[in-house]
Amino acid sequence: MACLFYKTRHIFSCVSVHCRLYVRLLQRRPCPHFQKCAIATRKTGDIFNPATGSTSGAPEHVKPVLKVARLSENATIPTKASAKAAGYDLYSAYDYSIAPMEKAVINTDIQIAVPPGCYGRVAPRSGLAVKHFIDVGGGVVDEDYRGNVGVVLFNFSKETFQVRKGERIAQLICERICHPDLEQCEALDETERGADGFGSTGRS
Numbered sequence: 001m002a003c004l005f006y007k008t009r010h011i012f013s014c015v016s017v018h019c020r021l022y023v024r025l026l027q028r029r030p031c032p033h034f035q036k037c038a039i040a041t042r043k044t045g046d047i048f049n050p051a052t053g054s055t056s057g058a059p060e061h062v063k064p065v066l067k068v069a070r071l072s073e074n075a076t077i078p079t080k081a082s083a084k085a086a087g088y089d090l091y092s093a094y095d096y097s098i099a100p101m102e103k104a105v106i107n108t109d110i111q112i113a114v115p116p117g118c119y120g121r122v123a124p125r126s127g128l129a130v131k132h133f134i135d136v137g138g139g140v141v142d143e144d145y146r147g148n149v150g151v152v153l154f155n156f157s158k159e160t161f162q163v164r165k166g167e168r169i170a171q172l173i174c175e176r177i178c179h180p181d182l183e184q185c186e187a188l189d190e191t192e193r194g195a196d197g198f199g200s201t202g203r204s
Helices: 002-026 032-044 126-132
Strands: 047-049 054-056 067-070 088-091 096-098 103-107 110-113 118-123 134-137 150-155 161-163 168-176
Touching (some): 096 103, 150 161
Antiparallel strands (some): 047 054, 096 161, 118 168, 134 150
């Protein structure tokens, strides 16, 4: 009689467990273990595999690297004026003389490899622009360019500007770039602005 009682109790216990599992499925209640994994996944960025019950770590964030090589002993490796400065200062490898209202290509004697998905923008240095009316033109270094980085300087002042070897002449800023596919269209969508161009939105 006791044996029959324990067998009956075991059967009802199994039925109860299966019923609870079935109700949980109907209510779409995730397993507590899965919930913990999901929370951990959201926090760490890991990928959870329900089939194996394990997580695989996503690639850690790798800081981009700007690679620089000197082409001559005259070259100066770019530097930053401060830790949070937007660009790296570029230095002239030689002496140059730029007449008023003229331009010159200043060689740095360095070659660079910008991080993947970026390009190098050669921008003016504010000090040269404000004090000497010196501006920079054509400042794009493509990701696949491996030649001597040259800087086009324009002298908009009334005096000849002397560039000295080892002097800072511009700054290099790494910027992200998009490479979209080109699609030729017969016509484009109309917009509220339309073809209104220079000065159409105000005086300045």
